[in-house]
Amino acid sequence: MTTVADSGIILSVRNLVKRYPIQGGLLSKEVGSVRAVSDVSFDIKKGETFGLVGESGCGKSTLGRTILRLTEPSSGQIFFKGQDITTLNPHDLRKLRRQMQIIFQDPYASLNPRMTVESILGEPLTIHGICNSKQERRERILSLLDRCGLRRESISRYPHEFSGGQRQRICIARALAVEPDFIVCDEPVSALDVSIQAQIVNLMQDLQRDLGLTYLFIAHDLKVVQHISTRVAVMYLGKIVELASSDDLYQNPKHPYTQALLSAIPIPDPTRKRERIILKGDVPSPLQPPPGCYFHPRCPRSKEDCKIASPRLEQQSDPSRESHEVSCHYV
């Protein structure tokens, strides 16, 4: 993996699996497991926004957290700038966290209500030993506030004094405090109103342009993901079923699940009537995923062999076009 730095790939995930054991019976023996993420591989290029979409319970948040080792992977490898981080010890891992940060969905739950903005933003600086003098530290915090569109007076305030959108700005400022290269954004705008969503999306795009950040953008809102992402991966029951450039995926979706997902987005245009693909049933339980292709019980195109063989994520053989990977027997 020495050539990774040259090829512009910042993060590589190889065969990542996260299983959660289920305990039951008298002695809490392991009676089964939930595969939240099963055998996922992909690369994220430096400076891009990699979108990850899927419905609730598909494993997208678990994947995001596992990449940062906030939850430990069960197997598989994660390479960050060419280094396998699955084997790092806690000390080295903490040093690495300077380069990779996360923004969570709920700006109400992810800020300590008893800390001022100054201590919230100062904490990562202290932990990583950045800005030793008090003056320097304050300067840095103020410039973070400027960058994220917050007033300088905010520095001595507490989280409850801010609206949802402003809190999310504080969360973004906290992630930026240590000058990371890579940020996992786990549903950063889902809890916000539409007019505020747009403000935060624009801010994130500005920061990316100015600071050369790379994002893994996790969301269930396909419109927002499409808007912000360079490439998009669609997850279903712990697996990636389709991965392509954002334009290609939205205009030319190949997997039947992606097609259904896109056709289900309500479009704010009453004159546009589209052919809707309405999927039957619900997402199956990850406790007992169906045999073969996980999507076959809901798939309008499913045939006999879909119930037996599980398809692999494969490159579509059209070299003239951009990379477009799909996991389906009938594409």
Added chain:
Amino acid sequence: MDEKVLEVKNLCTSFFTEGGEVKAVDDVSFCAYAGKTLGIVGESGCGKSVTSLSIMRLIPEPPGRIRSGQVLYQGRDLLTLGTSEMRAIRGNEISMIFQEPMTSLNPVFTIGYQVSEAIRLHQGLSWKDAYSRSVEMFELVGIPSPSKRVHEYPHQLSGGMRQRVMIAMALSCDPKVLIADEPTTALDVTIQAQILDLLRDLQQKVGMALVLITHDLGVVAEVCDEVVVMYAGRVVEQGGVREIFKNPKMPYTRGLLRSTPTLATDSIGHIRRDRLETIPGIVPNLLSLPEGCRFQERCSHVLDVCKGVEPELREVGEEAPRAHLIRCARDI
């Protein structure tokens, strides 16, 4: 001409807090027609949910109080009814479904019991008849193997199925009006599509008026016939759905429409990825509203008159069958 089933006239609902009176709904009027869908849109805190709770007389008193206005249903003003008369209206005539189906269902009773209970109370059927009616209702809302499912508990169902149970319960007494408060917000897109489809189907079968409260303009465009846009307790724009989306006049409505990514494509087929337009600032605090127009601080077209008196809701154009109303001083 459509049949008018519910008319809300100059409704004002306030909450009395330590900080003073919060006018959550301030002079709101609209009508719901049989077989038609009215959408109420707005951001959190704009008063859309309080409006629906006021119609159902479910505002907790104190701290809340319906200060004035009328809610006319079949010639009667619901706001003047006594508790028991109102109870006869709720469920029977006007029904409601809520955003979070898990919290609206009782976890310790089977879903069949809960739906039957509603039917028994409102229609005086025996338990046996009520149960068979709930099986019918479950079938109507597309719950698979309904005669088995009636014996299940809410935790055994998925979010989409729970919402179907809520819809079955709400429609079990053939109401003339169904108020749906963010019915699909807690659901995934594919399930949302199923539920919206179901509501539309049922509306065609039953002919009820649907009042849909949502923050999602996409949902409005897909299912509504008429739209009411609310901001800070006020109706700021109202009209037929095509007119509002094609020709939004109030700067707030325009801002809302432009701040959502649209998946629209440009002339050469690439998806347009322009910078999103934003509405600067945040919703004003209802305790300290500005003089004049409530949107002035965030409006890019603000004039001097906006800062003086609050504009009245006025008609700007007529597109049959509904008038297009806006609350804006500018001539557009």
